[in-house]
Amino acid sequence: xxxxxxxxxxxxxxxxxxxxxxxxxxxxxxxxxxxxxxxxxxxxxxxxxxxxxxxxxxxxxxxxxxxxxxxxxxxxxxxxxxxxxxxxxxxxxxxxxxxxxxxxxxxxxxxxxxxxxxxxxxxxxxxxxxxxxxxxxxxxxxxxxxxxxxxxxxxxxxxxxxxxxxxxxxxxxxxxxxxxxxxxxxxxxxxxxxxxxxxxxxxxxxxxxxxxxxxxxxxxxxxxxx
Numbered sequence: 001x002x003x004x005x006x007x008x009x010x011x012x013x014x015x016x017x018x019x020x021x022x023x024x025x026x027x028x029x030x031x032x033x034x035x036x037x038x039x040x041x042x043x044x045x046x047x048x049x050x051x052x053x054x055x056x057x058x059x060x061x062x063x064x065x066x067x068x069x070x071x072x073x074x075x076x077x078x079x080x081x082x083x084x085x086x087x088x089x090x091x092x093x094x095x096x097x098x099x100x101x102x103x104x105x106x107x108x109x110x111x112x113x114x115x116x117x118x119x120x121x122x123x124x125x126x127x128x129x130x131x132x133x134x135x136x137x138x139x140x141x142x143x144x145x146x147x148x149x150x151x152x153x154x155x156x157x158x159x160x161x162x163x164x165x166x167x168x169x170x171x172x173x174x175x176x177x178x179x180x181x182x183x184x185x186x187x188x189x190x191x192x193x194x195x196x197x198x199x200x201x202x203x204x205x206x207x208x209x210x211x212x213x214x215x216x217x218x219x220x221x222x223x224x225x226x
Contacts, residue, residue, distance in 0.1 A: 050187045063118075068184055069148060070160045070196045071115040073131065076207055078108040078215055110215045113139050115147060116196050117157070122147030126219050133169035140175065160184040160194065 111131070115122040125143050129135060148157055159181050161167045176183055191197055212218040 047187070047189055051190055051193070054185070054187045054190075054193075067118040068158045068160050069115050069117040069122075069144070069151075070194055071113070071144070072162065072191070072194055072196045072200070073111055073113045073127065073164075074200045074204075075109040075111055076204060076218060078110070078212060078218060108215060110218055113143070114196065114199070115144055116199055117151060119151040121199070122151075131164070131166050133166045133171050136166040136169075137172060137175050145179075156182070158182045158184050160186065162186060162191070162194070163188050 111127040113125040113127055113131075123143055125139050127135070127139070131139075144159070151157075159176070161183065163186055166172065173183075187193070207218065210218075
């Protein structure tokens with residue numbers, strides 16, 4: 001027979017879970033946090049292996065080698081208070097099924113493209129249409145080329161992007177090749193490896209402080225984002 005309670009000790013988002021078992025009282029630390037997304041569990045074995053291989057290849061890179069241009073599109077959700085309930089979990093349980101949340105489909109949101117590097121950040125591009133290869137190349141032409149000219153001048157740089165269909169389309173590869181831009185090799189389902197995700201997190205926290213009422217208001221207020 002076992003019995004358990006929460007709140008034996010601790011404050012805020014960290015407490016101790018006590019469990020009576022036949023061998024006595026067992027104490028374990030538990031943490032309260034927002035649940036992670038399920039994509040980590042849904043990742044296949046081959047994808048995990050590719051990520052591991054990629055990480056091992058890059059683990060000895062110098063700071064200079066990591067001075068890349070990292071880019072990404074990110075959805076800024078205009079629905080507030082939609083983070084869902086927090087979960088109590090033990091160490092090592094972050095990705096167990098009961099500690100994960102499902103994705104919410106079709107909330108009001110704005111799709112934004114941005115880029116960053118050790119030399120600085122580029123301008124934000126607010127996207128109002130589906131991103132196909134042609135739209136993506138327009139973004140690159142009007143946003144990334146001026147930014148890299150300003151940040152790097154005539155120096156070479158390596159461009160990072162994920163494996164979205166618009167990014168890996170044959171015409172997009174030709175676009176990069178014609179302009180002599182080297183693209184960093186990347187692995188599928190790896191947003192956590194992209195440094196720009198940290199910057200998106202800062203921008204989204206600023207957006208929540210601004211609390212725009214709709215997508216149009218967010219676009220008008222966007223100079224307040226980093």
